[in-house]
Amino acid sequence: MSDLNNLTIAEARDKLRAGDTTAVELTEACLSAIDAADALGAFVHKTPEIALERAKAADARIQAGDAPAMCGIPVGIKDLFCTKGVASQAASGILEGFKPEYESTVSQKLADDGAVMLGKLNMDEFAMGSSNETSVYGNAVNPWRRGNDDAALTPGGSSGGSASAVAADLCLAATGTDTGGSIRQPAAFTGIVGLKPTYGRCSRWGIVAFASSLDQAGPMTKTVRDAAIMGTAMMGHDPKDSTSADLPVPDFEAMLTGDIKGKKIGIPAEYRMDGMPEEIEKLWHDGAEMLKDAGAEIVDITLPHTKYALPAYYVVAPAEASSNLARYDGVRYGHRAKLAQGDGIVQMYEKTRAEGFGPEVKRRVMIGTYVLSAGFYDAYYNRARKVRALIKKDFEDVFAAGVDAILTPATPSAAFGLGEMADADPVQMYLNDVFTVTVNLAGLPGISVPAGLDKQGLPLGLQLIGRPWEEGDLLNTAYALEAAAGFVSKPVKWW
Amino acid sequence: MSIDIDTARKVAHLARIAVDEADLPALAGELSQILTFMEQLNEVDVEGVEPMTSVTPMRLKRRDDVVTDGGYQDQILSNAPDAREGFFAVPKVVE
Numbered sequence: 001m002s003d004l005n006n007l008t009i010a011e012a013r014d015k016l017r018a019g020d021t022t023a024v025e026l027t028e029a030c031l032s033a034i035d036a037a038d039a040l041g042a043f044v045h046k047t048p049e050i051a052l053e054r055a056k057a058a059d060a061r062i063q064a065g066d067a068p069a070m071c072g073i074p075v076g077i078k079d080l081f082c083t084k085g086v087a088s089q090a091a092s093g094i095l096e097g098f099k100p101e102y103e104s105t106v107s108q109k110l111a112d113d114g115a116v117m118l119g120k121l122n123m124d125e126f127a128m129g130s131s132n133e134t135s136v137y138g139n140a141v142n143p144w145r146r147g148n149d150d151a152a153l154t155p156g157g158s159s160g161g162s163a164s165a166v167a168a169d170l171c172l173a174a175t176g177t178d179t180g181g182s183i184r185q186p187a188a189f190t191g192i193v194g195l196k197p198t199y200g201r202c203s204r205w206g207i208v209a210f211a212s213s214l215d216q217a218g219p220m221t222k223t224v225r226d227a228a229i230m231g232t233a234m235m236g237h238d239p240k241d242s243t244s245a246d247l248p249v250p251d252f253e254a255m256l257t258g259d260i261k262g263k264k265i266g267i268p269a270e271y272r273m274d275g276m277p278e279e280i281e282k283l284w285h286d287g288a289e290m291l292k293d294a295g296a297e298i299v300d301i302t303l304p305h306t307k308y309a310l311p312a313y314y315v316v317a318p319a320e321a322s323s324n325l326a327r328y329d330g331v332r333y334g335h336r337a338k339l340a341q342g343d344g345i346v347q348m349y350e351k352t353r354a355e356g357f358g359p360e361v362k363r364r365v366m367i368g369t370y371v372l373s374a375g376f377y378d379a380y381y382n383r384a385r386k387v388r389a390l391i392k393k394d395f396e397d398v399f400a401a402g403v404d405a406i407l408t409p410a411t412p413s414a415a416f417g418l419g420e421m422a423d424a425d426p427v428q429m430y431l432n433d434v435f436t437v438t439v440n441l442a443g444l445p446g447i448s449v450p451a452g453l454d455k456q457g458l459p460l461g462l463q464l465i466g467r468p469w470e471e472g473d474l475l476n477t478a479y480a481l482e483a484a485a486g487f488v489s490k491p492v493k494w495w
Numbered sequence: 496m497s498i499d500i501d502t503a504r505k506v507a508h509l510a511r512i513a514v515d516e517a518d519l520p521a522l523a524g525e526l527s528q529i530l531t532f533m534e535q536l537n538e539v540d541v542e543g544v545e546p547m548t549s550v551t552p553m554r555l556k557r558r559d560d561v562v563t564d565g566g567y568q569d570q571i572l573s574n575a576p577d578a579r580e581g582f583f584a585v586p587k588v589v590e
Contacts, residue, residue: 101570199550213550242555311535322510329511331583336576345586346511354513362512366522367529369510370498383536385546390539392547426525427532443550468551
């Protein structure tokens with residue numbers, strides 16, 4: 001039998017129900033894998049005691065015959081989720097020592113279903129980054145490498161620890177969050193599946209806020225089926241989040257038929273970027289062919305405002321961040337700077353925030369402050385919100401014309417080397433989100449599916465974008481794409 | 496739009512982030528770069544377009560205006576850097 005930590009959620013669930021293994025055995029296999037993988041920098045707070053306690057409870061529940069699909073499944077939780085009594089820092093120095101007295105709704109829902117939390121996962125500070133290099137814990141590392149080159153690569157970001165941990169089989173699945181691509185880009189960089197649900201599907205309560213109108217949690221898994229299973233467990237209405245949708249969550253797994261005959265798949269002309277690597281272009285073309293062979297109709301579509309999505313995002317997201325991050329003032333939780341004689345409360349705020357925030361977070365908070373400041377609010381913030389409305393309308397028009405899903409590349413490149421972008425200006429790093437950020441601006445569901453390897457042996461992903469609230473249909477199309485692409489490669493273990 | 500050193504200093508203060516004088520020129524440069532990138536938005540015709548306020552066309556839920564939660568002062572204060580006698584403590588605010 002293969003190592004238990006290599007299992008998918010669906011396989012583990014079936015073995016648990018058949019009595020072929022136990023949640024404790026599964027959990028111990030993952031805990032050993034985690035302890036042997038410190039070089040990946042994925043798990044930043046390990047919680048073996050909590051894990052074993054929950055695993056024992058899960059085993060009792062499975063034996064009693066009352067076990068939801070996630071019962072006994074060992075998962076990792078991104079550090080952005082508040083977990084009761086367990087460090088929750090959003091990978092920031094300013095939340096050093098913070099142990100919440102409460103549990104986020106999403107992690108609570110997983111716990112209620114019997115899922116086993118193994119620990120907290122690395123990420124970019126406050127989810128601001130595309131390479132996991134802005135974390136106070138240090139880099140998370142991609143388990144994949146280029147051929148025989150041992151240069152360390154980024155697992156992407158911001159959910160880099162989640163992606164690295166799932167790809168390296170340290171856990172069966174992980175939670176992620178996605179504000180501009182932070183689930184889908186790292187999933188693509190590490191050869192796993194990442195689902196960003198429709199805005200409002202997952203409660204944001206207890207998730208450290210970055211940009212509240214864009215943030216959305218979702219599952220990061222080894223297969224589309226697992227994303228369906230874990231997605232069903234994570235989503236649902238929550239009175240504690242006023243933007244949470246009061247809509248029933250279907251059993252997504254039951255919707256995976258693989259039958260996409262007659263579905264209309266749109267290929268947006270604007271996603272064909274100048275200088276896009278040939279391999280990405282080919283992958284995209286092949287993906288469309290696969291869906292066509294599966295019976296879908298491929299149609300050319302246009303999303304005219306795509307080009308303006310990134311600049312709009314980099315106004316809206318920092319504006320919301322500057323407001324959300326105002327709460328880190330050294331008064332109620334986290335870090336407080338040591339004060340000099342005569343320092344007042346303003347110096348306390350300024351020194352605390354200067355010491356606690358990293359450079360990228362400071363940059364975004366200041367940009368956000370600037371675009372919201374008197375005299376610039378209309379020119380930047382309001383204009384960006386108008387452009388956002390146009391971007392959303394582009395999608396509405398396409399869906400109104402009968403398109404069921406849109407196929408695009410997930411990222412403009414494969415994983416790049418850690419440190420490789422150190423000398424680039426901030427805007428260069430932002431370009432990583434070029435294919436994913438439109439989806440957040442329009443509030444739509446999107447999924448990244450591993451679809452092939454590049455010349456250097458690194459995974460590449462394709463993105464499917466769906467209609468609002470139709471994650472089930474989207475997952476089914478992704479399921480068909482996954483089956484046709486037949487991606488089974490795993491990183492060669494070096495850690 | 497380029498940001499000069501005085502504007503960078505002002506923005507840092509508005510954001511309540513201490514920045515050394517020596518670091519202001521670099522900060523001004525970075526902020527200018529990002530703002531230049533945002534200038535692309537000026538190419539878009541937004542005449543008559545309403546700024547988006549909510550990405551999903553859902554009416555926010557309402558509930559009765561009653562107390563449903565609270566009464567755990569100790570938990571609220573448990574993560575405070577400085578808490579005294581049931582309060583958050585801060586440097587003197589009023590002379």
